[in-house]
Amino acid sequence: MIRFENVTVTYREAARPVLSGVDLHVPEGELCLVVGRTGSGKSTLLRAVNGLVPHFTGGTLAGRVLVDGRDTRTHPPRELADVVGVVAQDPQAGFVTDSVEEELAYSMESLALPNAVMRKRVEETLDLLGLAELRNRPLAALSGGQQQRVAVGAALTAHPKVLVLDEPTSALDPGAAEDVLAALHRLVHDVGMTVLIAEHRLERVAQYADRVVWLPGDGGAPVAGAPGPVLARAPVAPPVVRLARLAGWEPVPVSIRDARRLAGPLRDRLDDRPDVPRSPGAxxxxxxxxxxxxxxxxxxxxxxxxxxxxxxxxxxxxxxxxxxxxxxxxxxxxxxxxxxxxxxxxxxxxxxxxxxxxxxxxxxxxxxxxxxxxxxxxxxxxxxxxxxxxxxxxxxxxxxxxxxxxxxxxxxxxxxxxxxxxxxxxxxxxxxxxxxxxxxxxxxxxxxxxxxxxxxxxxxxxxxxxxxxxxxxxxxxxxxxxxxxxxxxxxxxxxxxxxxxTASPVFSPQVAKVLAPRRWLTVADVADALEEGR
Missing domain, CATH: 3.40.50.300 (P-loop containing nucleotide triphosphate hydrolases)
Structure with missing residues (x-):
């Protein structure tokens, strides 16, 4: 569905390419997670999928990007709108209407879909993302997380074959993030949508990914593969993977469920985390x-x-x-x-x-x-x-x-x-x-x-x-x-x-969930405890 063929992207006056020699194939019906350090080129990779790079951003793109058989060199973003839906890092920057319901309908209006189809899809999306109570609210009156859910919904109503999301859960509370990611997971599995996500909060997304692409930055070639092996090598990894490295677990788990199955011996080695009360000053x-x-x-x-x-x-x-x-x-x-x-x-x-x-x-x-x-x-x-x-x-x-x-x-x-x-x-x-x-x-x-x-x-x-x-x-x-x-x-x-x-499964960090009922919060805390116990 998405194919990068020896793609190199260089922006004007940049000292080196932001992407270099990218060869990548994302098949239909796959959720692909893009990871990397800040500034490693994740947003550039995503924007190249619908032609924003280089048609809108400028710079030079060498090589070829194909989406559903269409070459982005000859198909600008407007000619890919029926195939690719995009949710950018800043949802406000992409809004073109004033209210939630109007924003959800806008992409379908641009594609000249019948009114009956539009109405049905708006209702489905309102229910899918928990937006029904906000349907008549002005976008400017919404919180950042609510705006982000609207932006995801506006991309979904057009029923694209490919959905590209840049930091889609960054402003969402843990419960809302789970709802959005579960909805995307359903679309991948039930209707064969191809989803490409760049995200820093990997603890939320990794368990849903079929494939992970790690961009090492500085012009290095991307590394793609199954989530566990790739994240085990990457410098950016969720706490559950870093805990697995510390404990020497194989294969490396990316979900809490799989980690808990391996965590018994580690829990037995640890006492409860000591509580060190901190008295505030004046x-x-x-x-x-x-x-x-x-x-x-x-x-x-x-x-x-x-x-x-x-x-x-x-x-x-x-x-x-x-x-x-x-x-x-x-x-x-x-x-x-x-x-x-x-x-x-x-x-x-x-x-x-x-x-x-x-x-x-x-x-x-x-x-x-x-x-x-x-x-x-x-x-x-x-x-x-x-x-x-x-x-x-x-x-x-x-x-x-x-x-x-x-x-x-x-x-x-x-x-x-x-x-x-x-x-x-x-x-x-x-x-x-x-x-x-x-x-x-x-x-x-x-x-x-x-x-x-x-x-x-x-x-x-x-x-x-x-x-x-x-x-x-x-x-x-x-x-x-x-x-x-x-x-x-x-x-x-x-x-x-x-x-x-630790009193709430919604606000509990990954380490606490894996090691419960032991009360540990971070990998660093566990590492220090194991070092002291030697």
Whole structure:
């Protein structure tokens, strides 16, 4: 169905090709997972399937890409629209209508399908992805995860033979991600759809994949094969695979079920993870009875939160639970319908922009909104000036989060992960007392997330308070000291990370599921315990 024949892609003024000598065949009715480090060319590979590379992006494509027998060199994206559906990393960038139902119908209108067919497919998709209650909602009023489900639905209604998805679960809560991936799995098995997915949260997707393609980057040839053997060699692998490497399991499992069948001897070697209580320092952030109302929707209904120096708090909950509304209300520029916020005794809403940045730094879900200069160097230098920090401070932070980003590169030309790293560096440059991050791991590979965790841990150790809203349970397990769970705008759980996440199969990380009833959260924790036991 999809065939790459000796494909090399080089962008204008690039020092080397982003893809080199790619030979790949994805047959009909297969779910293929593309993995690799941030900037390794995953998005380029996906965009080449429907001709966006090079017809839209520019650059040079050598070799040939065939989709259902059509050569993308002679068939631009509009001539592949009936065959290939695409869901990009940023769903908002692809929306062309104002409401959920209109967006689901748009791709079918473009293909001139009959009204009766369109109506039937819209209803099917609403049910398939759990969007029925949102059908009349404006797209702008949806949470990031809800927008992502709409984007997937808009691609599905056209019934393409090939579906290409770039980070399709990055903004979805664990339950919604499972629903979307299960729906795709059904389409692959029941109707023979071919699905190509690039994803960093491999713990969600690997178990569904028939094949994995690993892009090593730096012009290296891709490695393709069965998920277990390929992920066992790749530097980016889900926790269950890294646990298998540590324990020496063969064959390498990619699902929790298969791992648990092999984990008995390892569980017997481990005692329960010791709980090390961490006492927060003096209170930095206080929020009392926060209320936020958007039109007829109560996003927050009396939420109270106290965060002390050195605390690393993760705010979790399903899409639309009120996580982003909480962060914006705390930051001071977001809407509040009621309640009070104080950072070191001062309401951020009462501060001018400069002092507010020093009090509270917020990285939003759409980080590119904060970038407005033409080069990475310009953004870093401006961040240093605005924050009154020594020259090179922002650049040093960026190198720590995403090494090797060129100074002269335009921020729009960066990968999603590199762009997020730049925004994080800009936001962290003033070393704000309270750091707020909304889905900070979107687009980041596992090594980049580990570097981010290290940077935020250093901030917390220096007395800053860090609050992040996220659906990334693995990052929470590695980083957070405390978890707050929201549901329908209210706090339903608040406690130490191990206590909260292991109490729920939805929020529990892979290692905890494999080693249950032993309470272990990360591969690193297990490795340390085994080393101490020798």
């Amino acid at each position: 209170t930095v952030l206080t929020a009392r009875d926060l209320r936020v109302r958007h039109s007829s929707v109560d996003a927050l209904r009396g939420v109270s939160l106290t965060v002390g120096e050195g605390e690393r708090v993760a705010v979790m909950g399903r899409n639309g639970a009120g996580k982003s509304s909480l962060l914006w209300a705390v930051q001071g520029t977001g809407k509040r319908s009621g309640g009070e916020v104080a950072v070191d005794g001062v309401d951020p809403a009462s501060l001018k922009p400069g002092p507010r940045r020093a009090a509270v730094g917020l990285v939003p879900q759409q980080p590119a909104d904060l970038l407005y200069l033409h080069t990475v160097r310009g953004e870093c230098e401006q961040a240093d000036r605005e924050s009154g920090r020594p020259g090179g401070t922002c650049r040093e932070l960026l190198d720590r989060l995403a090494p090797g980003v060129p100074d002269d590169r335009h921020p729009r030309d960066l990968s999603e992960g590199q762009r997020l790293a730049l925004v994080l560096a800009v936001a962290l440059t003033p070393r704000p007392r309270v750091v707020l991050l909304d889905e900070p791991t979107r687009g980041l590979d596992y090594p980049a997330k580990t570097r981010l965790a290290g940077a935020l841990r250093d901030l917390a150790d220096d007395g800053h308070a860090v609050v992040l809203a996220t659906h990334d349970v693995e990052f929470v397990a590695e980083y957070a000291t405390r978890v707050v769970v929201l549901a329908d705008g209210e706090v339903v759980a608040d406690g130490p990370t191990a206590e909260v996440v």
